[in-house]
Amino acid sequence: MSSPTVISSPGKVLLAGGYLVLDPAYSGVVVSTSSRFYTAIETLPQPARAEGPIQIRVKSPQFVNASWLYLVDLAGPYGVRVEPVVDSTSTKNKFVHLALQRTLTLAAELKSVGTLQNTLSYGLDITIVGDNDFYSQRAQLTARNLSPTLGSLSKLPPFNTTGVHIADVHKTGLGSSAALITSLVSGLLLHLNVIPADSFATEGGTASASEGRKLAHNLAQYVHCLAQGKVGSGFDVSAAVFGSQLYTRFDPAVIEPLMSENLANQVLYPILAPSNSAWDYRVEPFKLPPQTRLMLADVDAGSDTPSLVGKVLKWRQANAVNAKTLWDTIDSLNQGLSKTLLGLSAISEKNPTAYRKAVKYISTIQSVQWLANPNIAVNSDHSDLKEVIEGFIEARNLSEGIRANMRAMGQHADVPIEPPEQTALLDACISVAGVVGGGVPGAGGYDAIWLLVLDPVNCPPEELPSSRVERVWSTYTGLDVSPLLASESIAKGVRVEVLDDVPGLRDIVRGS
Structure with a gap:
């Protein structure tokens, strides 16, 4: 099996700017964390069944019953359709579903349906995991008779299983949904050749960011807002894309035309394009002092x-x-x-x-x-x-x-x-x-x-x-x-990973 496309995005901490960051008249001081979300994407080597629609399989092995199957129709009369297959054990995952649906729609606009069909081939196998810090590890420490210390946390296996359903997990406030969405849509854009392979090669704020990174930002902001049902400030997604920063939010009006879940014949790219000046967010580089x-x-x-x-x-x-x-x-x-x-x-x-x-x-x-x-x-x-x-x-x-x-x-x-x-x-x-x-x-x-x-x-x-x-x-x-365990992220924002360079990632992706 070929090496998967692996993308990671950091969590965040809003050090200063709580509430104020909702107003574009004010800015927030945001630090991206060393804790990251990882998305690994592989093209299925053969069809799951002899005939039928393209399939996308998504799993999140840290949770109980956290796997989803989606069927993709690229040639329907109402544009790209991504439909979940629901059975007695499956649960809905609005964040993953909308990320797949909107990213494939954007890909079809930019690459054509035929090209996208060839790229998808028989479908995709996607694994999504987050570093342990995104979720409370109290129960896992207690089960191992370990005290709640940094030393004890470092003894836990990477991407530790939570033992609960996603809906029941205790989050720690590092921005898991924003980091997840950012890593997923960024990975899809890269894997489907919608953006160049070197889009995430350079780090830093918007001044040096590639058009591919900016497109990933706009798409992730849109999907995250749509999944939450409201247009938030966006500092969490911005940190996941660009890293630590002094952040000033975008005007919510830029994505209001796309906030309906009815995707019929919606055209995304003119609004999500990096060249659209209505994306008026500002990102100024920031870092904590040495030592x-x-x-x-x-x-x-x-x-x-x-x-x-x-x-x-x-x-x-x-x-x-x-x-x-x-x-x-x-x-x-x-x-x-x-x-x-x-x-x-x-x-x-x-x-x-x-x-x-x-x-x-x-x-x-x-x-x-x-x-x-x-x-x-x-x-x-x-x-x-x-x-x-x-x-x-x-x-x-x-x-x-x-x-x-x-x-x-x-x-x-x-x-x-x-x-x-x-x-x-x-x-x-x-x-x-x-x-x-x-x-x-x-x-x-x-x-x-x-x-x-x-x-x-x-x-x-x-x-x-x-x-x-x-x-x-x-x-x-x-x-x-x-x-x-999290500290400030040294590697800023979205980055491409090598599967074997991330401890524990190969085992969890391969299911071993």
């Missing part, structure tokens, strides 16, 4: 994001003047945080020795000591470190300012953006030496926290700030805290 580490934890309580968002937007509409003042304040802090973190990266390139020394020095002291001693950055022993230390102090102050104002918005709208239990946990974490700042990602609620932690080089593991944070998490009693 820092993003730490994430899953808090087992959960929140209803749509419910939170609806209440906040209702409050905003009813209190337009006060809401604008608060949102402008939060936006200024968000922009300041992005600028400060990028500035620290620039300092590290300009003076790497001083930067390294500064990180090592302030890794040993609590942030409260940074603030209590205003002369810490100009101490005679550390005068060359002044610019770096002041940068991290500024990042700490800005992140705390964002938290305070987000809490205020939650109080005004009567929603738990940063509930008291989360506040207590975050305060305990931020008091640890070497922790720059933290918060609740995205819309907030009782489901996760993020921390930016210093990660000095040549430091004994037990003395790393991340080890101190883990000790806080392992002994914390106010909430059930379970760490995630």
Whole structure:
């Protein structure tokens, strides 16, 4: 059997810009994660039956009864049709179904039905899996008598089975549906030769992105919105396509004409084309400073994001003047945080020795000591470190300012953006030496926290700030805290993978 087309897309964390990112007047700071979704696509070598329509088989082996069969009709009077075959054991998967249907429709427009028929041959065999961090591993750790630590998580097999149906899985908020859709539609576009083979060869934001990557973005945004039944901000899909960024959303009007599930004679490409200027989203490159580490934890309580968002937007509409003042304040802090973190990266390139020394020095002291001693950055022993230390102090102050104002918005709208239990946990974490700042990602609620932690080089593991944070998490009693392995993604956005280079992927694709 030939090597499959394998595409992966990262998850996301919205560090700053929760709620504001819904409005194109504001931007969000989005970090893509090392946890990724993988789609492996193979052309079936022979027909499943002697005659009949093209078949597409899709499986997600991490779940119970997670396999689907679709029949494809390319020559019907109403355009491309992709119909699920439903039996007593199968369940519907709207995200996969719409991704197949819309991508094949777009492919038929760009390649012609005859060419697409030849490319599909007898059909496709598709495997979709996500890294363990997308789903809570508490039950799997408990079954193995392992404590919820980073070390324990690293002992779990890759693409660990969840033991539950998809509808029953506990997600960790890394944007699994956006990463899944992005990897699937990107893989299909590549496998069906709709976009050039090198479309995902270059990384980074839109300035250097290929037309193929931009088309994958527009299609993934459309399919994700259609599957969710609404046009969201799109920051999760954008992170899955382009990587970490300062994101400003697109005008929802661009895809409104395509938001009907009735596909009859709809033409997709004129709207989804990268050349369509109505796609007015903005993506500016972003990265965390060197020798820092993003730490994430899953808090087992959960929140209803749509419910939170609806209440906040209702409050905003009813209190337009006060809401604008608060949102402008939060936006200024968000922009300041992005600028400060990028500035620290620039300092590290300009003076790497001083930067390294500064990180090592302030890794040993609590942030409260940074603030209590205003002369810490100009101490005679550390005068060359002044610019770096002041940068991290500024990042700490800005992140705390964002938290305070987000809490205020939650109080005004009567929603738990940063509930008291989360506040207590975050305060305990931020008091640890070497922790720059933290918060609740995205819309907030009782489901996760993020921390930016210093990660000095040549430091004994037990003395790393991340080890101190883990000790806080392992002994914390106010909430059930379970760490995630994810960090910031080094490889940005969608990328092509080699099956054997991804640990565990060959076994799960081949079913061994």
